[in-house]
Amino acid sequence: MFIMNTLITHKKDGIGWIQFHRPAVRNAVNQEMMAELEHVITEWEQDETLQVVVLYGDEKAFVSGGDVEAFHQIHTKEEIYPVMKRMGDLLQRISELKCITIAAVEGIAVGGGCEIVTSCDFCLASKKAKLGMIQSRIAITTGWGGASRLMNKIGKPNALKMLITGEVIDVERAKEMQLVDEVIESSHFLEKVKVFAQQFVLPSPMIGRAYKEVALALEQGTPLSAFAKIEAINCADCWEAEEHVQAVERFLAKRNKVD
Numbered sequence: 584m585f586i587m588n589t590l591i592t593h594k595k596d597g598i599g600w601i602q603f604h605r606p607a608v609r610n611a612v613n614q615e616m617m618a619e620l621e622h623v624i625t626e627w628e629q630d631e632t633l634q635v636v637v638l639y640g641d642e643k644a645f646v647s648g649g650d651v652e653a654f655h656q657i658h659t660k661e662e663i664y665p666v667m668k669r670m671g672d673l674l675q676r677i678s679e680l681k682c683i684t685i686a687a688v689e690g691i692a693v694g695g696g697c698e699i700v701t702s703c704d705f706c707l708a709s710k711k712a713k714l715g716m717i718q719s720r721i722a723i724t725t726g727w728g729g730a731s732r733l734m735n736k737i738g739k740p741n742a743l744k745m746l747i748t749g750e751v752i753d754v755e756r757a758k759e760m761q762l763v764d765e766v767i768e769s770s771h772f773l774e775k776v777k778v779f780a781q782q783f784v785l786p787s788p789m790i791g792r793a794y795k796e797v798a799l800a801l802e803q804g805t806p807l808s809a810f811a812k813i814e815a816i817n818c819a820d821c822w823e824a825e826e827h828v829q830a831v832e833r834f835l836a837k838r839n840k841v842d
């Protein structure tokens with residue numbers, strides 16, 4: 584376990600865990616948290632053993648957005664722009680991680696906290712969770728790329744409504760809109776998140792990475808005609824791996840049926 588000032592991280596059995604940890608301010612993001620998150624992501628981008636990364640907070644909050652008090656000390660657009668862009672770039676890097684990413688939300692995920700949620704592949708939320716793009720309530724817009732990602736996830740009408748009204752929605756509504764993928768009982772929340780995450784940890788890490796590459800390429804507008812080549816390369820890359828050879832030999836030896 585690695586304890587920083589604003590984050591607690593650990594890696595085990597192919598899963599990396601990042602806990603937002605500023606409980607006194609409901610895990611609000613300040614510049615120190617941005618720097619620590621950049622540090623972790625820079626290291627984990629290179630780690631090919633990681634098959635899943637889980638971002639989480641605590642029972643009260645996933646993340647309450649940007650640190651309103653700290654950012655209020657910044658007055659000009661020239662000064663605030665690089666701060667917003669820095670976090671937007673970081674969320675883009677999270678969305679482009681080669682492993683599966685999961686936002687595990689207990690309590691509140693609002694403002695920039697909801698932007699972080701949209702940068703992950705999956706959102707698991709406890710029954711008590713609430714989510715909202717509440718930036719408009721303090722008369723600003725999303726600054727970390729969350730509006731476009733929200734539109735991609737839940738479609739234009741629902742996204743425009745959430746963004747402009749700043750409404751905070753419960754998990755049932757968030758699941759209907761496909762902002763939340765799974766609703767989880769609050770008790771033993773992280774244990775249940777772990778069980779979900781373990782599904783994506785395979786003997787061959789290449790599989791998850793290959794499908795993530797396809798998902799990212801599709802999102803980035805790669806034409807469908809390009810995927811015959813991309814998927815043939817991915818499959819060929821897996822072909823020589825020991826896991827594939829052994830799995831086929833097991834099948835041929837025992838004539839096992841795939842279940």
Ligand SMILES: CCC(=O)SCCNC(=O)CCNC(=O)[C@H](O)C(C)(C)COP(=O)(O)OP(=O)(O)OC[C@H]1O[C@@H](n2cnc3c(N)ncnc32)[C@H](O)[C@@H]1OP(=O)(O)O
Pocket residue numbers: 607608609611643644647648649650651652653691693694695696717718721726
């Ligand atoms: C990137 C741009 C953005 O993210 S814009 C959106 C910024 N975020 C916000 O406006 C959310 C402000 N916070 C709230 O609405 C509430 O605190 C929420 C998150 C709903 C939690 O409510 P509740 O559980 O009742 O806690 P509380 O209000 O008593 O807060 C506890 C202490 O934490 C603080 N806190 C909370 N959120 C932030 C924040 N984003 N930035 C800075 N401080 C925050 C509260 O001020 C409170 O502090 P204190 O204990 O009164 O000293």
